[in-house]
Amino acid sequence: MNAEKIPDIIIGRLPIYMRALQRMSEKGIQTTSSQELGERVGISAAQIRKDISQFGEFGKQGTGYHIPFLLDKLRSILKVDRVWDVALVGAGDMGHALARYQGFRDRGFQIVMVFDNDAQKVGEKVGDFIVQDMSSLAETIRKAGVKMAMLTVPAVAAQDVADELVKAGVKAILNYAPISLNVPPDVKVQHIDPASHLQRMTYYL
Amino acid sequence: MNAEKIPDIIIGRLPIYMRALQRMSEKGIQTTSSQELGERVGISAAQIRKDISQFGEFGKQGTGYHIPFLLDKLRSILKVDRVWDVALVGAGDMGHALARYQGFRDRGFQIVMVFDNDAQKVGEKVGDFIVQDMSSLAETIRKAGVKMAMLTVPAVAAQDVADELVKAGVKAILNYAPISLNVPPDVKVQHIDPASHLQRMTYYL
DNA sequence: TTGTTATGGTAAAGTTAATTAACACTTTAC
DNA sequence: GTAAAGTGTTAATTAACTTTACCATAACAA
Incomplete structure (x- = not known):
């Protein structure tokens, strides 16, 4: 976790990830990978991993990301775990x-x-x-x-x-x-x- | 003029410049400087000069930019000199x-x-x-x-x-x-x- | 069990892009 | 003629992105 100074450009991408994850979640998909998410939103897998890892280790090697868990984390980071x-x-x-x-x-x-x-x-x-x-x-x-x-x-x-x-x-x-x-x-x-x-x-x- | 490859981020700023210039023009203002325009749109004067100079020499040293002229040029660059x-x-x-x-x-x-x-x-x-x-x-x-x-x-x-x-x-x-x-x-x-x-x-x- | 494949996190290196700073030169005002 | 304002351009700096590589872990099949 590197809480120092997150570039605004990364903050701007998080809502895009969230939006896609939320849609996947609604469809009942539980798990995804940086690869799959990247294809959906048009951003490279490496970029996504790097962006997310700025805030912690939210994925599991070999299996990818658990969508509800990652969504919770992103909501908390962007402070939209409230209304x-x-x-x-x-x-x-x-x-x-x-x-x-x-x-x-x-x-x-x-x-x-x-x-x-x-x-x-x-x-x-x-x-x-x-x-x-x-x-x-x-x-x-x-x-x-x-x-x-x-x-x-x-x-x-x-x-x-x-x-x-x-x-x-x-x-x-x-x-x-x-x-x-x-x-x-x-x-x-x-x-x-x-x-x-x-x-x-x-x-x- | 450097028609090679203009970064998309510059293209994205041109509408912001246009929007401000159009408003100034409506108010009857004929001339502006990179300094003044920059203060209006919240972008540094150097950045604005550099962006604009990618497409030609539209300003006059000592006097700045003639707004109707610059607007015409920007409209033409963004192809909105038509409807x-x-x-x-x-x-x-x-x-x-x-x-x-x-x-x-x-x-x-x-x-x-x-x-x-x-x-x-x-x-x-x-x-x-x-x-x-x-x-x-x-x-x-x-x-x-x-x-x-x-x-x-x-x-x-x-x-x-x-x-x-x-x-x-x-x-x-x-x-x-x-x-x-x-x-x-x-x-x-x-x-x-x-x-x-x-x-x-x-x-x- | 063991090997294989998929995957995230990290780091280093290299590359490209974007921003800022500096300055020579031009115009205008006085 | 001089000072002030202001551009266009180049250089310097900083930031962002990409690529590559590697390790650790997990799932799964043999």
């Missing part, structure tokens, strides 16, 4: 889709509140939630101790909302707005921007 | 959100057809489109010469649909299903999986 509360800001189409998505729970997350600044949307039901006004955002989030947020507001509003979230104590933001957010170094941001992903592929067409 | 037709497969919540999203057009993409295999959804209107049955997918896509697709079907169906898309001649897939797709090497895949992004951040919380 994280997440605030959703922006009740547009994307907000609706995320609020209604059933796939978060099994992977360690649940949306617990939804905000929007549009008076027409406030009070409306989105998924299982009543949309709250943005004016109550900071206080509500702080009181609930929520540390993660998903941001699905228009680009022009995104930075302001991000600033609010940071003030409210949020430490991780999943940003759907097509704009790079500026946040303090102790706050993590991940971007989801379908147009950027598409543009990345057209280069090769 | 790409995109097929959307999966008319669930996420499919609806994407079909109605207005932000693709300005960045080089337009959805032109929507498919689902649910008889209840076929014929329904999603955004400006009538949902078509999956059985017509391969033929319709091939006839229209569509090369890109967005995949918002459940994980269990994703690989089968991807196989269909590949058969139909699609060369780039934006996959929203939480599963790693296996496709031939000449087909590009990008994954969008919010739970993975969230898991990547919880490690640091």
Whole structure:
């Protein structure tokens, strides 16, 4: 075990391994090898062994990895052996889709509140939630101790909302707005921007 | 200009630069520097200069970059100086959100057809489109010469649909299903999986 | 039991890729 | 004419990946 400093690039691969392992587990598969897992996710077996061995010896020589055991370990490493509360800001189409998505729970997350600044949307039901006004955002989030947020507001509003979230104590933001957010170094941001992903592929067409 | 072999990681940063430049341009800003752009997107000035200079000399010493000019060049490099037709497969919540999203057009993409295999959804209107049955997918896509697709079907169906898309001649897939797709090497895949992004951040919380 | 095969963990070496730093040169402002 | 700003480029440095090799263990077949 080498707890010193794990490169972020390795952390980024762990969810991919987890995703595949979870699917194998659902299919009733109990055991896999770095070889097999690698073929599924498109990563070399050596890479996978090296990544996993950063955190301990979770495999068995000769037999491979016991999937439920490895999943437990990965969940614990990524701290998703619990369920994280997440605030959703922006009740547009994307907000609706995320609020209604059933796939978060099994992977360690649940949306617990939804905000929007549009008076027409406030009070409306989105998924299982009543949309709250943005004016109550900071206080509500702080009181609930929520540390993660998903941001699905228009680009022009995104930075302001991000600033609010940071003030409210949020430490991780999943940003759907097509704009790079500026946040303090102790706050993590991940971007989801379908147009950027598409543009990345057209280069090769 | 060094057209030999540009690393994929550089290609992946170009859309981020474009996104920021497009926003600056909308605000009426005509000129920027690697320094300023770097602060906006959180990437070092040296890195930006190096990335851009892979493709030519688009800046002026002493003055920086003319934003409309640089944008044109980047659009041309990423081949989004045209509008790409995109097929959307999966008319669930996420499919609806994407079909109605207005932000693709300005960045080089337009959805032109929507498919689902649910008889209840076929014929329904999603955004400006009538949902078509999956059985017509391969033929319709091939006839229209569509090369890109967005995949918002459940994980269990994703690989089968991807196989269909590949058969139909699609060369780039934006996959929203939480599963790693296996496709031939000449087909590009990008994954969008919010739970993975969230898991990547919880490690640091 | 014994040999064989499959497999993970580790380490070393080599290779490639990515990032950062440094600097010469150009342009603009004054 | 001089200082400041800023690029493009090269060099230096660091990081990531790949390859290879080897050992220890486990499962299984003879």
